[in-house]
Amino acid sequence: MDKIVVSNLDLFYGDQQALKTISLAMAEKSVTALIGPSGCGKSTFLRSLNRMQDLIPNVKILGQVRIDGQDIYADDTDVVLLRKRVGMVFQNPNPFPKSVFENVAYGPRIHGEADKKRLNEIVETSLHGAALWNEVKDRLHKSALGLSGGQQQRLCIARLLAVEPEILLMDEPTSALDPISTMKIEELIAELKNKYTIIIVTHNMYQASRVSDRTAFFLNGELIEEDVTSNLFTRPAMKKTEDYISGRFG
Numbered sequence: 516m517d518k519i520v521v522s523n524l525d526l527f528y529g530d531q532q533a534l535k536t537i538s539l540a541m542a543e544k545s546v547t548a549l550i551g552p553s554g555c556g557k558s559t560f561l562r563s564l565n566r567m568q569d570l571i572p573n574v575k576i577l578g579q580v581r582i583d584g585q586d587i588y589a590d591d592t593d594v595v596l597l598r599k600r601v602g603m604v605f606q607n608p609n610p611f612p613k614s615v616f617e618n619v620a621y622g623p624r625i626h627g628e629a630d631k632k633r634l635n636e637i638v639e640t641s642l643h644g645a646a647l648w649n650e651v652k653d654r655l656h657k658s659a660l661g662l663s664g665g666q667q668q669r670l671c672i673a674r675l676l677a678v679e680p681e682i683l684l685m686d687e688p689t690s691a692l693d694p695i696s697t698m699k700i701e702e703l704i705a706e707l708k709n710k711y712t713i714i715i716v717t718h719n720m721y722q723a724s725r726v727s728d729r730t731a732f733f734l735n736g737e738l739i740e741e742d743v744t745s746n747l748f749t750r751p752a753m754k755k756t757e758d759y760i761s762g763r764f765g
């Protein structure tokens with residue numbers, strides 16, 4: 516079943532059009548990878564799925580983004596609730612300068628959870644969910660900034676899981692990480708897709724082929740082609756896709 520359906524999405528930064536009439540459906544509990552050369556609009560597209568662009572001045576958005584059938588750009592959308600449902604992980608892990616525990620408890624607390632026992636449970640479950648519990652269970656009250664980069668990234672994922680999202684947006688989540696940490700995040704993505712709908716931007720085509728079910732190729736703000744990942748990489752329908760994946764540009 517489709518979780519997110521984007522129809523005819525145009526996005527302008529001032530006069531510059533960064534997304535050109537994009538239509539793309541993303542299935543529930545699956546991983547969709549967004550690939551394409553630098554500046555083609557991948558991050559812009561990703562950020563349009565939880566209205567992160569609302570924070571940037573002079574952005575104009577036309578078209579629709581429906582999640583479970585509801586247009587997230589409708590006037591009555593609760594954007595705080597939307598961002599709880601659609602969480603985001605960034606390229607550089609960005610834990611708060613607080614303890615591991617406080618990082619994970621932060622979201623539930625601002626959404627009103629005050630019960631200590633319940634918060635303990637949420638923190639433990641979320642850290643398990645992000646495959647980090649065993650590595651941090653003895654240092655829950657130490658600073659998150661003392662964790663390795665890969666652990667910090669998994670902590671950022673745990674922080675999202677704590678508010679019970681439905682969709683995880685990941686913008687090049689491993690580009691700042693070493694190969695072992697990257698592998699752990701990729702294994703985690705494989706686990707998480709049993710429960711969550713995941714959209715990942717990656718520059719690494721091997722990563723796209725390892726982690727995703729479907730891949731969308733963007734070029735100059737256009738969606739050139741979208742298909743089952745193995746098809747897109749072995750039998751692309753479009754010449755531009757073939758040129759990109761065979762390393763002829765980008």
Ligand SMILES: Nc1ncnc2c1ncn2[C@@H]1O[C@H](COP(=O)(O)OP(=O)(O)OP(=O)(O)O)[C@@H](O)[C@H]1O
Nearest residue numbers: 528531533551552553554555556557558559560571
């Ligand atoms: N806040 C902004 N204000 C103005 N223009 C922007 C802004 N963010 C992105 N752009 C422009 O929109 C276009 C698409 O950028 P975007 O970051 O979405 O591409 P990308 O494919 O994610 O690139 P990269 O792989 O380098 O991260 C680019 O031309 C970029 O310069």
